[in-house]
Amino acid sequence: MASRSHTRWRFRQPSVIPGFGLALGVTLTWLVLIVLIPISGLFWRSSGLGWSNFIALAFDERTLNALAISFGTATIAAIVNLVFGVVLAWVLVRYRFPGKRVIDAMVDLPFALPTAVAGIALTTLYAPNGWIGSLLDPLGIKIAFTPAGIVVALVFVGLPFVVRTVQPVMEEIDREVEEAAATLGANRFQTITRVLLPGLLPAGLTGFALAFARGVGEYGSVIFIAGNLPYVSEIAPLLIVIRLEEFNYPAATAIAAVMLILSFTMLLVINMIQAWSRRRYGYGS
Amino acid sequence: MEVRVQNIRKAFGRFPALDDVSLDIRSGELIALLGPSGSGKTTLLRLIAGLESPTEGTIFFGDEDASKKSVQQRNIGFVFQHYALFRHMTVLDNISFGLKVRPARRRPPVAEIRRRALDLIDLVQLSGLEKRYPAQLSGGQRQRVALARAMAVEPNVLLLDEPFGALDAQVRKELRKWLREIHDRTGHTTVFVTHDQEEALELADRVVVMSKGAIEQVGTPDEIYDHPVSPFVYRFIGQSSGLNVTLASGEIRFEDRPIGLRDANEADGPATLYFRPHDVELVDGCGGCLAGLVTGSRRVAGTRHLELNLGSAHPSVEIELPPERASSVDQSRIAFRPTKWKLYRRKEDLTAPPLQAQTSAIELAPTGT
Amino acid sequence: MAHDISSASAAAPPSLVDAATSESRLARAVLTAVALGFVALFLLLPLTTVFIEAFRKGAGEFLAALADPETFSAIILTLTVAGIAVPLNLAFGVAAAWAIAKFEFKGKAFLTTLIDLPFSVSPVISGLVFVLLFGANSALGPLLQSYGLQILFAVPGLVLATVFVTFPFVARELIPLMQEQGTSDEEAALSLGATGWQTFWHVTLPNIKWGLLYGVLLCNARAMGEFGAVSVVSGHIRGQTNTMPLQVEILYNEYNFVAAFAVAALLALLALVTLVLKTALELRYSDEIAASRRH
Numbered sequence: 001m002a003s004r005s006h007t008r009w010r011f012r013q014p015s016v017i018p019g020f021g022l023a024l025g026v027t028l029t030w031l032v033l034i035v036l037i038p039i040s041g042l043f044w045r046s047s048g049l050g051w052s053n054f055i056a057l058a059f060d061e062r063t064l065n066a067l068a069i070s071f072g073t074a075t076i077a078a079i080v081n082l083v084f085g086v087v088l089a090w091v092l093v094r095y096r097f098p099g100k101r102v103i104d105a106m107v108d109l110p111f112a113l114p115t116a117v118a119g120i121a122l123t124t125l126y127a128p129n130g131w132i133g134s135l136l137d138p139l140g141i142k143i144a145f146t147p148a149g150i151v152v153a154l155v156f157v158g159l160p161f162v163v164r165t166v167q168p169v170m171e172e173i174d175r176e177v178e179e180a181a182a183t184l185g186a187n188r189f190q191t192i193t194r195v196l197l198p199g200l201l202p203a204g205l206t207g208f209a210l211a212f213a214r215g216v217g218e219y220g221s222v223i224f225i226a227g228n229l230p231y232v233s234e235i236a237p238l239l240i241v242i243r244l245e246e247f248n249y250p251a252a253t254a255i256a257a258v259m260l261i262l263s264f265t266m267l268l269v270i271n272m273i274q275a276w277s278r279r280r281y282g283y284g285s
Numbered sequence: 286m287e288v289r290v291q292n293i294r295k296a297f298g299r300f301p302a303l304d305d306v307s308l309d310i311r312s313g314e315l316i317a318l319l320g321p322s323g324s325g326k327t328t329l330l331r332l333i334a335g336l337e338s339p340t341e342g343t344i345f346f347g348d349e350d351a352s353k354k355s356v357q358q359r360n361i362g363f364v365f366q367h368y369a370l371f372r373h374m375t376v377l378d379n380i381s382f383g384l385k386v387r388p389a390r391r392r393p394p395v396a397e398i399r400r401r402a403l404d405l406i407d408l409v410q411l412s413g414l415e416k417r418y419p420a421q422l423s424g425g426q427r428q429r430v431a432l433a434r435a436m437a438v439e440p441n442v443l444l445l446d447e448p449f450g451a452l453d454a455q456v457r458k459e460l461r462k463w464l465r466e467i468h469d470r471t472g473h474t475t476v477f478v479t480h481d482q483e484e485a486l487e488l489a490d491r492v493v494v495m496s497k498g499a500i501e502q503v504g505t506p507d508e509i510y511d512h513p514v515s516p517f518v519y520r521f522i523g524q525s526s527g528l529n530v531t532l533a534s535g536e537i538r539f540e541d542r543p544i545g546l547r548d549a550n551e552a553d554g555p556a557t558l559y560f561r562p563h564d565v566e567l568v569d570g571c572g573g574c575l576a577g578l579v580t581g582s583r584r585v586a587g588t589r590h591l592e593l594n595l596g597s598a599h600p601s602v603e604i605e606l607p608p609e610r611a612s613s614v615d616q617s618r619i620a621f622r623p624t625k626w627k628l629y630r631r632k633e634d635l636t637a638p639p640l641q642a643q644t645s646a647i648e649l650a651p652t653g654t
Numbered sequence: 655m656a657h658d659i660s661s662a663s664a665a666a667p668p669s670l671v672d673a674a675t676s677e678s679r680l681a682r683a684v685l686t687a688v689a690l691g692f693v694a695l696f697l698l699l700p701l702t703t704v705f706i707e708a709f710r711k712g713a714g715e716f717l718a719a720l721a722d723p724e725t726f727s728a729i730i731l732t733l734t735v736a737g738i739a740v741p742l743n744l745a746f747g748v749a750a751a752w753a754i755a756k757f758e759f760k761g762k763a764f765l766t767t768l769i770d771l772p773f774s775v776s777p778v779i780s781g782l783v784f785v786l787l788f789g790a791n792s793a794l795g796p797l798l799q800s801y802g803l804q805i806l807f808a809v810p811g812l813v814l815a816t817v818f819v820t821f822p823f824v825a826r827e828l829i830p831l832m833q834e835q836g837t838s839d840e841e842a843a844l845s846l847g848a849t850g851w852q853t854f855w856h857v858t859l860p861n862i863k864w865g866l867l868y869g870v871l872l873c874n875a876r877a878m879g880e881f882g883a884v885s886v887v888s889g890h891i892r893g894q895t896n897t898m899p900l901q902v903e904i905l906y907n908e909y910n911f912v913a914a915f916a917v918a919a920l921l922a923l924l925a926l927v928t929l930v931l932k933t934a935l936e937l938r939y940s941d942e943i944a945a946s947r948r949h
Contacts, residue, residue: 018850039771105932105933106929107693114880117925181382185357198373217779249786
C-alpha cells in the first residue's frame with residue numbers, strides 16, 4: 001500500500017506553505033474571466049461563420065493586402081531593430097561615454113510612452129513640413145503617409161525588445177572566450193563575426209521575433225503616420241477597426257482570428273528557438 | 286621553442302604584480318609556475334601569451350623579440366582555466382578554429398584542416414565526439430578539447446592556466462598523467478600555472494616557485510623539495526617546522542640548551558632552524574636533543590604524525606614516525622633530533638656582514654648526517 | 655590571480671593587448687556614433703517634439719488646452735480606469751506569483767504561458783473580444799443592458815480592456831523574483847509559529863516590495879497610455895468615454911495640434927517619471943530587479 005501511495009499521480013508536490021488553493025483559485029478565475037473566455041469567444045464567433053464564409057472574409061483582397069502590409073512592414077522594422085539594436089546593446093555594454101546611463105534608460109521609452117503620443121510625434125517629425133520630413137522632401141523621399149512611415153513607427157515600438165533581450169546575454173560573455181579566439185590567431189573582426197555574433201544568435205532571434213510580433217499588432221503609433229490608404233498603407237488592425245465601425249462584425253472577427261493564429265504561431269516559434277538553444281548550447285535567452 | 290623572460294615588471298595601476306622577473310624556459314620542457322594566489326604566476330603566463338603587456342622588460346621567443354607582437358602574431362596555444370570553448374561550435378569546429386581564421390595564404394586546405402583536427406581529437410582520446418557541442422561534454426572532456434584546440438595551431442609555446450583547477454580530484458589525477466604523456470609525445474614547450482604543489486612536483490621538469498610578484502626559486506622537483514633556497518620555499522613546498530634558535534661558537538642552541546647540531550662556519554646570533562617532519566631521528570636520553578610533550582597523534586596512511594609541544598613560547602612541531610616506532614616510544618615525552626635541516630638568518634640577525642648580500646636567507650650548513 | 659583583468663586593461667593605454675578584446679579606436683567611435691544617432695533619431699527627437707509642439711504657442715495656450723472641460727474629464731477618466739485596473743492586476747499578480755513560484759504542480763509552465771498571452775495579442779483584438787462578448791448582437795450585452803448595466807462604451811468596458819492588456823505585468827515581474835528567493839524564509843516563519851497571513855505580510859512582502867513596485871509602475875504606465883484596445887470599446891463619447899490617449903487622437907484629427915500635444919506632453923511626462931523611477935529602482939535594487947527582469 002505504501003508503495004502505491006508513493007507512486008500515485010499528484011497534482012502538486014506536498015508543501016508546508018499555505019495558501020495554494022486560494023492563490024491558484026484567484027489566478028485561474030481571473031485568467032478565465034479576463035483572458036480565456038473573451039479569446040475563446042472570438043474563436044467561437046469565427047467558427048460560427050462557417051468555413052467558406054470565413055475564407056471569403058479573411059482572404060478578401062483588401063484584407064490580404066492589409067495583412068501583407070502589416071507583416072511586411074513588421075518584418076522590415078524588426079530587421080532594422082535587430083541590426084541597430086545589437087549595435088546599441090554592444091555600445092551600451094562595452095563602451096564608456098558620457099550620458100551612457102541616460103541613453104540606457106531611454107531605450108525603455110517606447111515601453112513607457114503611450115503609442116498615440118509616439119504616433120503624433122513621429123508624424124510631426126516626418127511629415128513633409130516636419131524637421132526630418134523637410135530634409136528628405138527635396139530628395140524626393142516621403143516617409144509620413146507611406147508604408148515607410150509605418151516602418152518608422154514600428155522601429156520605434158520594437159527597439160527595446162531587441163536591445164533588452166540581447167543586452168543581458170552580452171553582459172555575460174566570458175572575456176576568456178574572446179582571449180581564446182585571439183590566442184588562436186583570430187583578428188578582432190573574425191572574433192566578432194565568428195565567435196561573438198553566433199553566440200548572440202538565439203537572443204537576437206528572440207528579440208527579433210518579439211519586435212516582429214509587437215509590430216504586427218501595433219495600432220496606436222501607426223495610424224497617424226501611415227496615411228491609411230486601402231491597399232497601400234492600411235494595416236490589418238486598422239481594417240478590423242474600420243469593419244467594426246461599419247458594424248461588419250463577421251469580417252472583423254475573421255481578420256482578428258487570422259492575426260491571432262499567426263501571433264500564437266510566433267509565440268510558439270520563440271519558445272522553440274529558446275528550447276533549441278538551451279538543448280544545444282546549454283543557454284537560452 | 287625557447288622562451289626568455291627578461292627583467293619583466295608589470296603594474297596594475299599602483300599595484301605591482303611582477304617586479305623584475307627573469308626566467309629562461311628551455312625548448313621542449315614542461316615547466317610549472319607555482320605559488321599562492323596573488324604571487325603573479327598567472328600574470329607572468331598572460332604576459333608570455335601577449336594577453337597583457339609588460340610595464341617594463343622584454344620577452345624573447347627564440348631570438349625574436351615577442352614583446353613587439355600582438356597575441357594573434359605570437360602563435361601560442363593558451364588553455365584557460367574555465368576552458369573558454371566556443372559553445373555554439375562543435376568539438377571539431379572548436380579545434381579547427383585556429384587554422385580556419387588564418388589568412389588565405391597561410392591557411393591549409395579544408396580537407397587538411399579537417400584531417401589535422403581529427404588527428405588531434407584522436408590524440409586527446411575524444412574520437413566519436415567530434416560532432417558534440419561543449420555543453421554536451423563533461424568537464425574533463427572539455428579540458429581535452431581546449432588542449433587540442435590550443436595545439437592545433439602548432440604553437441611556439443603551450444600555456445596552461447590552472448588547467449585542472451575546475452575538475453574534481455579523480456579526473457584531475459587522470460588528466461595530469463595524460464598531460465605528461467601528451468607532452469612527451471608532442472614535445473611542445475609547455476608552461477602551466479598551478480597553486481597545487483603536488484601537481485607541480487609530479488608533472489613538471491622544472492618548477493618555478495613564485496611569491497609576491499617575484500621568483501623565489503627555479504629548479505627540478507628534487508632540488509625544490511630537498512634544497513629550498515628560502516624559508517618561503519621550505520614552508521610552501523611540503524611540510525616543515527621552523528624553530529627560533531641561537532648559535533654560540535658553532536653550536537646550535539634551543540632554549541639555551543645545545544641540541545646536538547653544529548655549524549662551525551657560522552657567526553653567533555639568532556637564526557631559524559627548518560626541518561621536515563619525516564627527517565628526524567628519535568634519541569634515547571637527552572645529552573643534546575629537542576624534547577617535547579606529545580599533544581596529538583594522528584595516523585596518516587603509512588605513518589603516524591605526532592604533534593609536539595616544545596614549550597609555550599614556540600609553535601608546536603610535527604614529526605612523522607613509522608607506526609611501530611611511534612607506539613614503542615614513551616607516549617608523553619619524546620626526544621628527537623633532525624637528520625636533515627637548514628638554518629636561515631635574517632640580515633638584521635647577523636652581526637657580521639652577510640656573505641651573500643642579495644639573498645634574504647643564506648644556506649649555511651650542508652644537510653645533516 | 656585575483657586581479658580584475660577587465661578594469662586593468664581598460665585603464666591601460668591602447669596597446670597591442672587591446673586588440674585581443676576590444677575594437678580599434680576608429681571602430682569604437684563609428685559604432686558609438688551609429689548607436690547614438692539611432693537613439694537620437696528614433697527616441698530623443700520624437701520625445702523633444704512632443705514638448706516643443708505643446709509649448710509652440712506659449713505656456714498660456716498649453717494651460718488653456720488642459721483646462722478645457724473635455725480634456726479635464728479625459729484626465730479624470732484615465733486616472734479612474736488606471737485606479738481600478740492596476741489594483742485588480744496587482745492582486746492577481748501577487749496571487750499568481752504565489753501559486754507559481756512557491757509551489758510545484760502539474761501544468762505550471764502552461765499556466766505561465768497563458769498569463770503571458772495578452773502580450774502577444776494586438777491591442778485592437780484585445781478590445782474586439784470584449785465588443786464581441788458584450789456587443790449589441792451578443793448574448794450577454796443585451797441581457798446586462800436590460801438590468802441597466804452598460805459595459806461597452808462605458809467605464810466598465812474601458813476597465814475590462816485595460817485589465818486585459820495589462821494583465822501580465824505584475825505577475826511577470828514577481829514570478830522570477832519569488833522563484834529565486836525560494837521558500838526557506840516562509841518555512842522558517844511558519845516553523846516559528848506564524849500564520850499564513852503573518853508570513854506573507856512580515857516575510858514575503860518585504861522581500862518582494864521593490865519588484866512589486868517595479869511591476870506596478872510598468873502596469874500603470876501601460877494602463878494610462880493604452881490606446882488601441884480602449885479605442886475599440888470606448889465609443890468615443892466626448893467628455894464621457896474618452897481617455898487621455900483618445901483625447902489626443904481626437905484633438906489631433908481636428909488639427910488642434912497645440913491641445914493634442916498638450917495632452918500628449920502630460921502623458922510623455924508620465925512616461926519620463928516612470929523611466930526615472932524605474933532607473934532609480936534598478937540602480938538601488940539592481941540585484942533583486944535583475945533577477946526579475948529575465949523574461
